[in-house]
Amino acid sequence: MADETFKIDVLALLPAMQAYARALTRNGPFAEDLVQETFARAVACADQFRPGTNLKSWVLRIERNLWFSEYNRQRREQAGCALDAYPGCCSPDQEWRLHHQDMMAALRRLRPEHRDVLVRIGAGGTSYIDAARQARCEVGTIKSRLNRAREALSVEMGIRAAAEVAGQTPGPQPWHGWQVVLPS
Numbered sequence: 001m002a003d004e005t006f007k008i009d010v011l012a013l014l015p016a017m018q019a020y021a022r023a024l025t026r027n028g029p030f031a032e033d034l035v036q037e038t039f040a041r042a043v044a045c046a047d048q049f050r051p052g053t054n055l056k057s058w059v060l061r062i063e064r065n066l067w068f069s070e071y072n073r074q075r076r077e078q079a080g081c082a083l084d085a086y087p088g089c090c091s092p093d094q095e096w097r098l099h100h101q102d103m104m105a106a107l108r109r110l111r112p113e114h115r116d117v118l119v120r121i122g123a124g125g126t127s128y129i130d131a132a133r134q135a136r137c138e139v140g141t142i143k144s145r146l147n148r149a150r151e152a153l154s155v156e157m158g159i160r161a162a163a164e165v166a167g168q169t170p171g172p173q174p175w176h177g178w179q180v181v182l183p184s
Contacts, residue, residue: 006046010039013059020060024067034070038063106156114149121146 017038021031042049042059049058107115120126120134121142132139 003046006049007043009055010042010059013056014039016056017059017063020063021067024064034063034067037066041066102157103153106153109156110149110152113145114152117142117145118149118153 014035017035018031021034021038022028025031025034038059041062045062049055107118110118117131117135120131121128126134128139128142132142135142
């Protein structure tokens with residue numbers, strides 16, 4: 001059994017143990033249980049602590065190992081349980097998968113130059129400058145291509161009608177009411 005000074009030293013680490021437990025579990029009641037179990041384990045294994053080493057690291061290592069043991073146990077016993085019993089559960093994502101599939105199908109139907117600029121800048125995160133260098137054109141040309149590609153994708157996905165993109169239906173214009181009239 002641990003002496004009283006060891007118990008007091010471990011109790012002094014209670015705020016750190018609670019913060020670490022909340023970070024691990026993301027669930028208040030589970031965190032409280034983890035802290036309680038950690039304290040009990042640390043006191044029971046006090047003879048294994050080497051004086052002169054960091055007590056906080058030792059106790060938090062016990063807490064982390066307990067959490068991993070519990071996490072692995074819950075993963076093994078997960079079949080047939082209620083989903084809301086686990087703090088890491090999330091809502092179903094079928095709708096987002098369908099939207100993603102629709103977007104990918106629309107992307108495949110685009111012209112190659114539209115698909116290329118969308119993937120390069122939109123999905124790949126390439127800057128306008130780097131994309132212009134790769135395509136050997138001006139930055140303004142890349143921006144224009146990207147705008148046309150976005151419009152084509154929105155038409156393919158049914159978000160906007162082709163007539164609206166072509167400017168045949170009235171709607172808010174980016175130039176705030178000014179209309180550009182091109183000579184015929």
